[in-house]
Amino acid sequence: MKNVSLTIDGKNVQAEEGTTVIQAAQQAGITIPNLCHDDRFEPYGACRFCMVEIEKNGRKKLVASCCYPVEEGLVVDTKTEKVENIRKMLIELLLAVSPSGSHTELAKEYGIKESRFKLESSPETPCDLCGLCVRYCTEIKKKNAVCFVGRGVDRTVALVPVASDGCSSCRECFDVCDAGKMVYLVEMLQEISCPPLKSKFYQNL
Amino acid sequence: MKKLQSTSDMEKLRKELLQKKDSSKSCISICSGTGCHAYGCEKVVSAFEEELKKQKLKCKVEIKRTGCHGFCEKGPIVVIYPEEICYLQVKIEDVTDIVSQTIKAGKIIDRLLYTDLKTGKKVVHESEIPFYKNQTRLIFGNNRKIESKNIGDYIALDGYNALVKALSERTPEKVLEEIKKANLRGRGGGGFPAGIKWESVRNALGEPKYVIVNCDEGDPGAYMDRSLMEGNPHSVIEGLIIGAYAIGSHEGYIYVRQEYPLAVENTELAIKQAEEYGLLGKDILGSGFDFTIKIHRGAGAFVSGESSALMSAIEGKVGEPRPKYIHTSEKGLWDKPTCLNNVETWANVPFIINKGADWFRNMGTDNSKGTKIFSLVGNVNNTGLVEVPMGITLREIIYDIGGGIPNGKKFKAVQTGGPSGGCIPESQLDLPVDFDELNKVGSMMGSGGMIVMDEDTCMVDIARYFVKFLSQESCGKCTPCREGLRHMLRILDDITSGKATEEDIKRLEELSEVVKEASLCALGQTAPNPVLSTLKYFRDEYEAHLQGECPAKACKELIQYYIDPEKCKGCGLCLKKCPVGAISGEKKGVHTIDVEKCIKCGACFEVCNLDAVSKISSKERK
Numbered sequence: 055m056k057n058v059s060l061t062i063d064g065k066n067v068q069a070e071e072g073t074t075v076i077q078a079a080q081q082a083g084i085t086i087p088n089l090c091h092d093d094r095f096e097p098y099g100a101c102r103f104c105m106v107e108i109e110k111n112g113r114k115k116l117v118a119s120c121c122y123p124v125e126e127g128l129v130v131d132t133k134t135e136k137v138e139n140i141r142k143m144l145i146e147l148l149l150a151v152s153p154s155g156s157h158t159e160l161a162k163e164y165g166i167k168e169s170r171f172k173l174e175s176s177p178e179t180p181c182d183l184c185g186l187c188v189r190y191c192t193e194i195k196k197k198n199a200v201c202f203v204g205r206g207v208d209r210t211v212a213l214v215p216v217a218s219d220g221c222s223s224c225r226e227c228f229d230v231c232d233a234g235k236m237v238y239l240v241e242m243l244q245e246i247s248c249p250p251l252k253s254k255f256y257q258n259l
Numbered sequence: 260m261k262k263l264q265s266t267s268d269m270e271k272l273r274k275e276l277l278q279k280k281d282s283s284k285s286c287i288s289i290c291s292g293t294g295c296h297a298y299g300c301e302k303v304v305s306a307f308e309e310e311l312k313k314q315k316l317k318c319k320v321e322i323k324r325t326g327c328h329g330f331c332e333k334g335p336i337v338v339i340y341p342e343e344i345c346y347l348q349v350k351i352e353d354v355t356d357i358v359s360q361t362i363k364a365g366k367i368i369d370r371l372l373y374t375d376l377k378t379g380k381k382v383v384h385e386s387e388i389p390f391y392k393n394q395t396r397l398i399f400g401n402n403r404k405i406e407s408k409n410i411g412d413y414i415a416l417d418g419y420n421a422l423v424k425a426l427s428e429r430t431p432e433k434v435l436e437e438i439k440k441a442n443l444r445g446r447g448g449g450g451f452p453a454g455i456k457w458e459s460v461r462n463a464l465g466e467p468k469y470v471i472v473n474c475d476e477g478d479p480g481a482y483m484d485r486s487l488m489e490g491n492p493h494s495v496i497e498g499l500i501i502g503a504y505a506i507g508s509h510e511g512y513i514y515v516r517q518e519y520p521l522a523v524e525n526t527e528l529a530i531k532q533a534e535e536y537g538l539l540g541k542d543i544l545g546s547g548f549d550f551t552i553k554i555h556r557g558a559g560a561f562v563s564g565e566s567s568a569l570m571s572a573i574e575g576k577v578g579e580p581r582p583k584y585i586h587t588s589e590k591g592l593w594d595k596p597t598c599l600n601n602v603e604t605w606a607n608v609p610f611i612i613n614k615g616a617d618w619f620r621n622m623g624t625d626n627s628k629g630t631k632i633f634s635l636v637g638n639v640n641n642t643g644l645v646e647v648p649m650g651i652t653l654r655e656i657i658y659d660i661g662g663g664i665p666n667g668k669k670f671k672a673v674q675t676g677g678p679s680g681g682c683i684p685e686s687q688l689d690l691p692v693d694f695d696e697l698n699k700v701g702s703m704m705g706s707g708g709m710i711v712m713d714e715d716t717c718m719v720d721i722a723r724y725f726v727k728f729l730s731q732e733s734c735g736k737c738t739p740c741r742e743g744l745r746h747m748l749r750i751l752d753d754i755t756s757g758k759a760t761e762e763d764i765k766r767l768e769e770l771s772e773v774v775k776e777a778s779l780c781a782l783g784q785t786a787p788n789p790v791l792s793t794l795k796y797f798r799d800e801y802e803a804h805l806q807g808e809c810p811a812k813a814c815k816e817l818i819q820y821y822i823d824p825e826k827c828k829g830c831g832l833c834l835k836k837c838p839v840g841a842i843s844g845e846k847k848g849v850h851t852i853d854v855e856k857c858i859k860c861g862a863c864f865e866v867c868n869l870d871a872v873s874k875i876s877s878k879e880r881k
Contacts, residue, residue, distance in 0.1 A: 099581070099737065100779065102737055102778070116776055121582035122584050140777045143739075143770065144742075144773075147739070147742035147746065148738065151742065171749075171766075183735070183738075183741070185736075202735075204735065205732070205733070205735055206732065206733040206734070206735045207730060207733075207742075
């Protein structure tokens, strides 16, 4: 593989062609905040915390560094006012969903104590919908037992009852969850231990 | 049907079809698009069939079920050829008259003709109706001339001639050059030059290469692609085959949404017919070029219209967008080079090949060539599908073609580009419609939705409506779109119910910018457009809501219904209509509304013939 050289936060960085900006930054000791990145999985680009500003052919652009491939001569700035504002807004949005979860660490880092947005009234879940558990089960275990259901604000992580055979003995998705083994996983655990027959549909089968 | 083996076979077939055509024979063509279906055109067709049998005219008159004519407001539409007599809103009861008077005696039935809104004169011929007269019907024109389910009709009208031309006279490179020269831009909304996209797919490494038709039109009120796919599926298929030939692809997909059953049916049939005729499959017309098409039925998510989400859906995965820093032209469907274009874009291709890039470039503005189909809906007299050359002004579309605003109301704004387009005010009505100009004023071309709004529309409420639609249709994958739209909607809810402050508007603006800049796909990136554009042009309306006032008197929470005692004659109509018994009054005495009971449904307002019921601001409560 060919190496390319790029500049991240003023630092000259060498990276292998085909890697992403976030990987190149990590190798150079530069941390870009994120909730959904994991080198083991395909680039996903969901949390948007890793947005950085790049300069290419004299034009500036915002990109998700976990998906953007490194290019020769690319100039990357990971901490411009624009990207920091985006991150702060994302923290506020997630704090409104839940005052716990892995985004709280970022909130501390950015000195944000509370959100200007109305707090959700629904039961608190620390899940940021980063999809690490879903992708682990799909891409690594190839079981597709953990998945997303619902669209938009109704999106949530669920177990596919039919596919969850052998699920209760695996539980490896617990370890990938950054939100910690809290309320949310306990809920999942309950689902696993009293599996598929929750809904009437399956009972009637 | 014996497969056509060569391009000369095709020419022979076309000649035969034309010779068979008896031009002296009358033809009753009945619009069978989805709009006219809803009006009951199938029953009208059956009535015609029966009546022709009864009057022993069956072998002298032909009946054609055509595609959508576009003037959907006035359906079912019946046109009688060769005279081109156009009857609108035809009912079963009119059928006997039409057959005995028009078909038999050549007399025109006045009551079924179009009445010019300005002059009050009757118009006989379809093409002379102002709605049609002011359009340039290039792509959409054949819809009304051919029977949607009959490939012969399409071929007789020079259909598949462009394919013959491309396969027999041109190399793939030459076809590509022609499309590039024509500067055909993507009609799905992005406006990306199709020729450049084709070229990058052609040059991309990896086999096989795929071509896709995007017919996942999901904008509220828009149905251009549906009508084209239903009415003239062969024009899209022909464009796709030519594109595949230029790109070097042998496999194509047509992604049609499941909610378009007639489009699915007609497309399936069209593919089958094209296969039978040897226009799809191996060695097309003896050229050595192979190409097949499969249909994929979408499962009804708006976001699946986004190219990468659409490809995920075809792969059998959830229709969710993925990052496109590596373009789909390099890594698309199953990670192979893929060219996806919208229905209308593909339908443009045969015209460009037939008539040449120079002819195409004669229409339109500097950077937007050709025509564009819009679905003109909302508070406008002539609702329907219109095709106009690029560069026409919004005013011409709304007033000359659309016939202006009904009921003497004043124009307020026009929303272009679907739910994530922007609202354009009256001061910008002379704007030439093209990709770049619409972007400049904070809206976009989109796939061609055009919603006209009159003075009774509240712009904050409209922004709220679109944000609500988008928040329900967001896939929920990325944080800014999922969470951002949720809170944008909440703030807009607060504003329309008079609970917001100046601080909320600031927060809304700030949030809109982040959703626009940080979202993963175009759905989120454009979702704040309705908010940002209404804030730009109608900020005063937002501010009025902060004071508890809805200037258009549309936001329920900020108005109440009131009966003017001077005007009320005590007819009791409103009392009868009120579903909650909030109205009281003696017969012939003044009636009053109990505001505590009133649910603000507006039934009394609609039913009063004396204009005695009015909407007043809750603040001026009487």
